[in-house]
Amino acid sequence: MKPYVYGIDIGGTSIKFGLFNRQLQLEKKWEIPTNSSNNGESIFGDIVDSIKMHTPDLSQIEGYGFGVPGPVLKNYVQMCVNLGWKNVDLQDRLRDELKNDHIVVGNDANVAALGEAFLGAAKGRKNVAMLTLGTGVGSGIVVDGRLLEGHNGSAGELGHLTIPQEQPIACNCGKKGCLETVASATGIRNIYHRLNEDFTGHSTLYDNDYVDSKAIFDAAKAGDKLAISVVDEAAYYIGYACHVLSVTTDPSVIVIGGGVSKAGEFLIEKVTNEFHRLVFQPTNDTVIVTAQLGNDAGIYGAAGLVKIRG
Template sequence: MNSNMEKPYVVGIDIGGTNTVFGIVDARGTILASGSIKTGAYDEADNYVDEVCKNLLPLIIANGGVDKIKGIGIGAPNGNYYSGTIEFAPNLPWKGVIPLAAMFEERLGIPTALTNDANAAAIGEMTYGAARGMKDFIMITLGTGVGSGIVINGQMVYGHDGFAGELGHTIIRRENGRLCGCGRHGCLETYCSATGVARTAREFLTARTEPSLLRSIPAENITSKDVYDAAVQGDKLAQDIFDFTGTILGEAIADFIAFSSPEAIILFGGLAKSGDYIFKPIQKAIDDNILMIYKGKAKLMMSELKDSDAAVLGASALGWELRDIK
């Protein structure tokens, strides 16, 4: 008998710097039950895992009990798939190396896997979203930073240490590159994340003199959403910010395509929802910079996962690949 029939559900847990969201998911990607807790409220990882389990267990029991759960998947910053550990995550309250997957396995007796949040998003897209049936694609997450998940021949690329695929930290500006949270200068995420768009807005407003709707907002409070709202209202400066951002991202993607010749580049996150304002300059920069043999081959696509569900779905997709603990 198919073990997926005996165990028809998986659990997805997404650990963010602010909130942790968890849910029970069926094979079609329907979230049957979900909940959340504040990540930052727990200084000790042990207390945090206890609290997640305390909130998760009633949901599991209400959906047939532990025997119906095939596995738990966790998406987390600095998550290492090989070791099931979170390692030196700057935005989480627990320092050092935390054996998180083992901690959940011990408490719940359910096999648990963990990976970083962008890899989880890519696996979710492959299981439930736009990348169903694809064997080669790159997922790029445009959030506070720029994350990426690389799938080659149907396999997530983890590298020899579990940390492959940090395309957001490829250096794309050598001269006077912006300082990145990683301590280096000129990383892609300093330009093409939501935070990067806000930085560009402040630079443009200082360097240029023309009127803009963005001038009515205190510079330090400007967000990428403000830039989008202004662009929609025909604000030229805001539209130029998107052109600048999309061009840099498109140039980088042209290089990424040369690395793995993917069928698609899939964009995920709030910034990707800016539609043509971001997609048109990205596509133009890809077309202008790509090596001839790759021209027109890789599709530029928007994620099909709903934002509110994507984190849990991505993490949960890891759970289907796990074997039962003996």
């Protein structure tokens, strides 16, 4: 039996690599920028080159697990709008270069949820859901210890749940009003720009050359009224998404991950309050927590895919 497995998390901004031993202990990790030009064609070669640079002997690798930002069905990538991919067979594209047929693929949020269920905030739980709030919004669902993919590989694509709004914003998927447009890092900035149009007071955010989601959360924590109103609205949308997860899959734990989750308990408390205001009472004991593995959840879960789909 070969001693190592790879977990690889392909995101819209970066590609994260983790080399693990058979007990899923992380040996080393690194990342490279994601080059999504030319419909993401360069990504395949970039992945192979980076693996070969860090792994002189590919014969020591049992398999490769991938998390990708889009629906996946039986290892086949249906679509990744942030990468420019459509109908991609990663195993077919990489097996010869990596000299390995054991290449398994899952939706990035599903894979991150699996990582948190294996070794993170939901360790030991069999029914887990996760929302990843980063450049976009993904969600992953683990039911009875297994990933839920669905008929078309789109189970858990809550980032494209339509949220009723007066001024819905266009999403990269082609729809308007997706959760991603109001709950991701970009979505929180969207809320800020809309609310700022009618805001009459002064905000400390005006002192920034560029207002990102971190600046908004920092200002809200310091009592800035505009920032608080932005965070409160975003928390409602995230709480609403948690409510949908609770009545459709009934998880014992909902894990909030991604860059936005770095706001910590300040965000979790607001989301939990919105969730309990909306929740169907039999699912009221669902707990909302911050991810423990951070940006590493995807590589842990991807490595775990190699083991469970061995």
